[in-house]
Amino acid sequence: MSQPTTLFHKLWQSHVVRSLGEDLDLLHVDRHLIHDLSGARALTDLQERGLAVRNPELCIATPDHSISSQPGRTLASSPFGERLGGGLQKMAEAAGIPFFGLDHRNQGIVHVVGPETGFTLPGSLLVCGDSHTSTHGALGALAWGIGSSEVVHVLATQTVRQRRPRTMRITVDGELGEGVEAKDVILHIIGHLGVAAGTGHAVEYAGSTIAALGIEARMTICNLSIEFGARMGMIAPDETTFAYLQDRPLVPRNMPGDPTWDRALAYWRGLRSDDDAVFDREVSIDAADIAPQVTWGTSPGQTLAVTGSIPRPDSFVEAEERNNTEVALEYMGLSGGQPIAGTKVDRVFIGSCTNSRLSDLRRAAAVAQGRTVASHVTAWVVPGSVPVKEAAENEGLDQIFLAAGFEWREPGCAQCVATNGETVAPGERCVSTSNRNFVGRQGPKARTHLAGPAMAAAAAIAGEITDVRQLAAVGEES
Amino acid sequence: MEKLQQLQGVAAPLPRANIDTDIITPAKRLLDANRETMHQHTFEPLRFLADGSENPEFILNKPGYRDAVILITGRNFGCGSSRETAVWGLRGLGIRCVIAESFGDIFFNNCFQNSVLPIRLPGETIAELLTEAGDDQGNMQFQVDVAARTLTTPSGRSITFDLTPDRQTALLEGLDEVGQTMKEDAATAAFQLEDRVARPWIYNLGSVD
Numbered sequence: 082m083s084q085p086t087t088l089f090h091k092l093w094q095s096h097v098v099r100s101l102g103e104d105l106d107l108l109h110v111d112r113h114l115i116h117d118l119s120g121a122r123a124l125t126d127l128q129e130r131g132l133a134v135r136n137p138e139l140c141i142a143t144p145d146h147s148i149s150s151q152p153g154r155t156l157a158s159s160p161f162g163e164r165l166g167g168g169l170q171k172m173a174e175a176a177g178i179p180f181f182g183l184d185h186r187n188q189g190i191v192h193v194v195g196p197e198t199g200f201t202l203p204g205s206l207l208v209c210g211d212s213h214t215s216t217h218g219a220l221g222a223l224a225w226g227i228g229s230s231e232v233v234h235v236l237a238t239q240t241v242r243q244r245r246p247r248t249m250r251i252t253v254d255g256e257l258g259e260g261v262e263a264k265d266v267i268l269h270i271i272g273h274l275g276v277a278a279g280t281g282h283a284v285e286y287a288g289s290t291i292a293a294l295g296i297e298a299r300m301t302i303c304n305l306s307i308e309f310g311a312r313m314g315m316i317a318p319d320e321t322t323f324a325y326l327q328d329r330p331l332v333p334r335n336m337p338g339d340p341t342w343d344r345a346l347a348y349w350r351g352l353r354s355d356d357d358a359v360f361d362r363e364v365s366i367d368a369a370d371i372a373p374q375v376t377w378g379t380s381p382g383q384t385l386a387v388t389g390s391i392p393r394p395d396s397f398v399e400a401e402e403r404n405n406t407e408v409a410l411e412y413m414g415l416s417g418g419q420p421i422a423g424t425k426v427d428r429v430f431i432g433s434c435t436n437s438r439l440s441d442l443r444r445a446a447a448v449a450q451g452r453t454v455a456s457h458v459t460a461w462v463v464p465g466s467v468p469v470k471e472a473a474e475n476e477g478l479d480q481i482f483l484a485a486g487f488e489w490r491e492p493g494c495a496q497c498v499a500t501n502g503e504t505v506a507p508g509e510r511c512v513s514t515s516n517r518n519f520v521g522r523q524g525p526k527a528r529t530h531l532a533g534p535a536m537a538a539a540a541a542i543a544g545e546i547t548d549v550r551q552l553a554a555v556g557e558e559s
Numbered sequence: 560m561e562k563l564q565q566l567q568g569v570a571a572p573l574p575r576a577n578i579d580t581d582i583i584t585p586a587k588r589l590l591d592a593n594r595e596t597m598h599q600h601t602f603e604p605l606r607f608l609a610d611g612s613e614n615p616e617f618i619l620n621k622p623g624y625r626d627a628v629i630l631i632t633g634r635n636f637g638c639g640s641s642r643e644t645a646v647w648g649l650r651g652l653g654i655r656c657v658i659a660e661s662f663g664d665i666f667f668n669n670c671f672q673n674s675v676l677p678i679r680l681p682g683e684t685i686a687e688l689l690t691e692a693g694d695d696q697g698n699m700q701f702q703v704d705v706a707a708r709t710l711t712t713p714s715g716r717s718i719t720f721d722l723t724p725d726r727q728t729a730l731l732e733g734l735d736e737v738g739q740t741m742k743e744d745a746a747t748a749a750f751q752l753e754d755r756v757a758r759p760w761i762y763n764l765g766s767v768d
């Protein structure tokens with residue numbers, strides 16, 4: 082009988098083109114996503130070296146980082162849209178890479194577009210020049226972010242050189258409490274483990290809590306894997322995954338007489354860690370311990386339950402921790418010891434590859450319905466892709482947001498990284514459903530609090546950080 | 560890629576943990592700067608004051624450290640975004656070696672694509688190195704020998720570091736990975752030939768039109 086192995090090892094082994102030394106392999110890349118921030122540059126580098134794209138049919142390119150999210154936008158609506166978005170179009174089309182431009186019905190954030198078109202498949206190896214590529218692991222893909230030199234390498238060779246990471250399994254069991262969502266689960270995990278705990282590891286999320294989540298919620302979990310340093314995050318594909326994929330346009334068709342889909346299904350069903358598989362590290366989390374989270378500092382690990390108080394620097398024993406806390410509190414304009422709830426906010430951003438899918442927007446809309454955004458708050462909803470936007474509009478979510486005073490915008494990364502110019506002003510405080518609260522991430526001196534879509538919507542309504550479970554019922558005096 | 564065999568010069572101490580790549584190259588600079596000019600913005604939030612002038616407190620602005628070739632820093636250096644511009648910027652500033660207790664994985668990998676050597680050492684060693692680097696206004700010379708895998712401190716202490724043989728060779732000879740892998744193309748073609756039969760769904764994509 083063969084050794085019991087992990088999902089990770091099965092995925093890795095099935096892509097080895099050649100071993101290049103101890104723990105170093107040349108791996109086949111099945112799927113490559115390309116975006117506007119680095120795509121045109123990489124394709125130009127390749128051309129300048131006299132090389133061609135080896136397998137353009139295994140790539141997809143779409144602009145997301147540099148483009149405006151303003152209603153009625155064109156490439157010219159943002160400072161670098163024409164140069165980067167237009168440049169990507171020119172280079173991708175010349176190379177024969179499928180391109181989803183601003184007028185295409187599948188344009189969106191790369192990590193939303195991949196899964197929703199069926200480009201991302203269980204058991205596929207997918208890379209992208211973006212650290213949140215770990216998102217795609219939610220479908221049982223082996224997916225991670227690469228640097229721009231590696232992007233050129235993949236374009237030229239359809240392979241990637243990679244050192245085998247160690248394995249970690251995070252098992253979450255039990256039922257999530259009322260108002261607790263996937264974002265809270267992963268922020269809780271990062272807060273619990275620390276921002277470097279995953280370094281050098283491929284992480285598999287398992288357990289009854291994870292199995293009960295929909296695919297979009299699983300993507301939120303895998304998306305933030307990189308925020309505790311993990312090289313990749315993944316979840317074994319199951320019937321939920323297959324049902325999600327079934328009718329996506331890029332999956333193999335189940336034509337009469339062509340059993341490709343059934344063969345794929347049979348193969349995908351084998352993609353799980355064997356019962357006795359051994360991981361280098363195992364962590365168990367009890368779902369009952371997880372409360373709705375919001376970050377207070379400048380690192381995703383600086384998170385707490387919305388019912389909690391901001392830590393005091395002197396509550397840390399280690400001098401370095403004390404110092405980090407002081408620096409973060411100063412940047413964030415907060416004092417230790419205060420409850421986080423009640424902190425006044427200026428902006429709310431609902432969007433990004435973490436939380437901009439239909440189920441995210443539904444949860445935010447359920448909070449917004451019949452309520453009004455506080456008068457001092459500017460609140461944005463930026464759907465992750467054109468299909469998300471259309472589906473939301475078909476359900477009337479846009480009308481709920483607009484009636485409440487949110488702006489309903491066009492798909493892209495927008496205020497997550499603000500490379501399109503849509504910054505949070507210096508000193509402004511923003512509750513954001515994105516994944517990074519780093520210094521200056523949403524703009525110079527911008528103060529970011531990460532939270533899930535329901536909590537973000539609640540902050541917009543209340544005008545301050547608030548426990549979504551405590552929000553006054555519609556019609557009630559506040 | 561440029562070779563890196565020996566390195567000698569000043570090491571700048573930057574004792575701060577979790578310096579992410581958004582600090583090393585802020586997002587707004589990714590759009591209009593290139594490989595050659597990126598260093599003008601490297602460490603911008605730390606290196607410059609609000610009015611754009613140099614922050615005299617930042618180590619690389621201090622006399623003696625302006626020409627540092629080594630950076631000694633806190634754990635989890637280069638975490639966050641995959642942007643390779645972070646390494647370009649460091650190189651543009653003249654940094655060819657970064658020493659920390661740990662690194663963000665993608666940053667660590669990106670270093671080797673740009674002839675920059677990242678060295679992982681235990682926390683206690685880092686603390687000692689920070690002290691040595693901070694002495695005497697930065698006139699102290701450190702040495703790195705890639706072939707011997709040693710770091711020699713101004714006091715003469717020699718520390719061996721880990722470096723996998725393939726990466727060592729690539730640094731020593733200035734090898735380019737794309738060129739190397741292109742030579743393996745027959746293996747890739749053979750893999751795909753077999754894989755098209757085993758996993759046809761990977762190659763027969765549906766259509767969005």
Ligand code: SF4
Binds near residue numbers: 145435
């Ligand atoms: S939404 Fe944010 S994190 Fe996601 S790809 Fe865009 S910029 Fe990166």
